[in-house]
Amino acid sequence: MDLKSDTPLPDQTDRPGEEIAVTAAGAIPWRAKNGGIEVLLIHRPKYDDWSWPKGKLDDGETIPECAVREIREEIGLDVGLGIPLPPIHYHVPAGLKVVHYWAAKVNGAPVVPDGKEVDSVMWCTPERAADFLSNPSDADPLEFLTKAHANGELDTYPLVLLRHAKAKPRSSWTKAEGDRPLAATGVRQAQAVKGLLQVWKPLRLVTSPWKRCVSTIAPYAKVSGAKVKLSESLTEQSHKRSPKKTAATVEGLFDKQQAIALCTHRPALPTVLKQLGEHMSPWLRDLLPTSDPYLTPGEVLVCHVSRGNGRRIVALEQIKPFDD
Known part of the structure; x- marks a missing residue:
């Protein structure tokens, strides 16, 4: 942690x-x-x-x-x-x-x-x-x-960035990339993610519609009743075509100023992290993950956003809930 x-x-x-x-x-x-x-x-x-x-x-x-x-x-x-x-x-x-x-x-x-x-x-x-x-x-x-x-940094809401849990290897999957499911380890990671997300209680979940992302947040969505929004801009394919749309989706997470989580893929993480960094002080921005893979499968980055100062992120937590 x-x-x-x-x-x-x-x-x-x-x-x-x-x-x-x-x-x-x-x-x-x-x-x-x-x-x-x-x-x-x-x-x-x-x-x-x-x-x-x-x-x-x-x-x-x-x-x-x-x-x-x-x-x-x-x-x-x-x-x-x-x-x-x-x-x-x-x-x-x-x-x-x-x-x-x-x-x-x-x-x-x-x-x-x-x-x-x-x-x-x-x-x-x-x-x-x-x-x-x-x-x-x-x-x-x-x-x-x-x-x-x-300093106006105590009353905050969490914005949680989540990389989907471990998926079956690309090399062993011959069907559509969006249908590639979680591996057995990933299924266990998704259950661990469920427990971890209950720490911050996001009310909304924004996720890539690809199966491995949806399966990662599904256990938490089921027990919490959080509203789920599927966003095509968070898929690997869409991000490759238009990183700006991915960044716009990240920016929209701040609109309602309430606890929220986003689940996406490793290739999209640099764009997501860069957009989140726009809301941080230079000191805090320098502490963001900067090297591939940025987050390991199932790992989360929690951004604490000040309610009293628009969209300013004042603290970060990086937590790996499960690894076997």
């Missing part, structure tokens, strides 16, 4: 190169309040401390999926993740522990502590939260979140 932001995320470990013994993930839930923001602290009776919702990674789970699951289990919220926040590092009996954090906007949904791991919660200003935090390092992601809000 690779995280990139307009404001560089600092490395919090004081022991560079030390092996990570425990990986965990969580989020800072936040909401708009009286022109400012409030964040949600949780109290854990086992440790008698105040912190953020988080927990350890399960086997076969990506780090963002872990964060969403822990928030759901601990405080009953089914959130989509926002911008990545700085991870924190500290030592536990097993060794060095890293906790990855995201911002998570809460839109009026009730918070229901599980009663076991979390017995109490508190909405408060970031300043008050900093005073309550039991682990001093938990203030680092809070400080980043507060700065992002001041």
